Amino acid sequence: DAGVIQSPRHEVTEMGQEVTLRCKPISGHNSLFWYRQTMMRGLELLIYFNNNVPIDDSGMPEDRFSAKMPNASFSTLKIQPSEPRDSAVYFCASSSQLAGSNEQFFGPGTRLTVL
Amino acid sequence: GQQVMQIPQYQHVQEGEDFTTYCNSSTTLSNIQWYKQRPGGHPVFLIQLVKSGEVKKQKRLTFQFGEAKKNSSLHITATQTTDVGTYFCVMSGGSNYKLTFGKGTLLTVNP
Numbered sequence: 263d264a265g266v267i268q269s270p271r272h273e274v275t276e277m278g279q280e281v282t283l284r285c286k287p288i289s290g291h292n293s294l295f296w297y298r299q300t301m302m303r304g305l306e307l308l309i310y311f312n313n314n315v316p317i318d319d320s321g322m323p324e325d326r327f328s329a330k331m332p333n334a335s336f337s338t339l340k341i342q343p344s345e346p347r348d349s350a351v352y353f354c355a356s357s358s359q360l361a362g363s364n365e366q367f368f369g370p371g372t373r374l375t376v377l
Numbered sequence: 378g379q380q381v382m383q384i385p386q387y388q389h390v391q392e393g394e395d396f397t398t399y400c401n402s403s404t405t406l407s408n409i410q411w412y413k414q415r416p417g418g419h420p421v422f423l424i425q426l427v428k429s430g431e432v433k434k435q436k437r438l439t440f441q442f443g444e445a446k447k448n449s450s451l452h453i454t455a456t457q458t459t460d461v462g463t464y465f466c467v468m469s470g471g472s473n474y475k476l477t478f479g480k481g482t483l484l485t486v487n488p
Contacts, residue, residue, distance in 0.1 A: 305478040353419055368419040
């Protein structure tokens with residue numbers, strides 16, 4: 263199993279540009295999570311999907327952030343327009359409710375720098 | 378919102394010394410999970426505790442869940458340089474599978 267796959271691993275962009283982060287969850291997992299990690303705020307849950315449906319997006323900071331999950335094997339997190347304060351590491355994680363444990367498997371993360 | 382408080386925030390030890398990190402919640406937890414994140418890496422699941430007073434061991438790591446299910450601890454015996462990283466206690470939301478991460482304890486080990 264390849265684990266959770268994220269792309270790109272690193273992204274450097276200028277303020278005002280659109281940024282799209284991608285995630286492929288572990289096959290068979292029906293829950294997907296997007297997190298943001300910074301030194302100041304730690305690890306924050308942005309949004310999570312269950313069976314491709316957004317269940318809780320209360321962590322999405324503002325309208326500039328949007329997330330989609332068009333199918334069970336793909337999700338995107340988009341920031342438009344990006345701002346320097348969005349600089350962080352963004353993690354995608356997946357889990358399987360059927361496994362009896364809500365252990366989450368994290369991807370390697372995307373390190374975003376907005377100049 | 379509901380969250381767990383974790384102490385200490387940082388801990389530096391000499392290799393071979395023991396290490397303990399503590400988590401406390403003001404409310405009763407359904408269960409608690411522990412994750413480890415190596416520097417530059419991603420969080421990795423270590424264990425989940427569910428039962429009141431539960432104690433689980435993984436080699437040199439001992440995890441405890443308090444009797445009241447409001448606190449938990451992770452103890453590492455005879456630390457090694459491979460133990461370096463941030464240890465998170467994570468509050469589980471139960472049926473909705475939502476996790477709330479604490480601030481974590483950063484462990485550094487001097488060889």
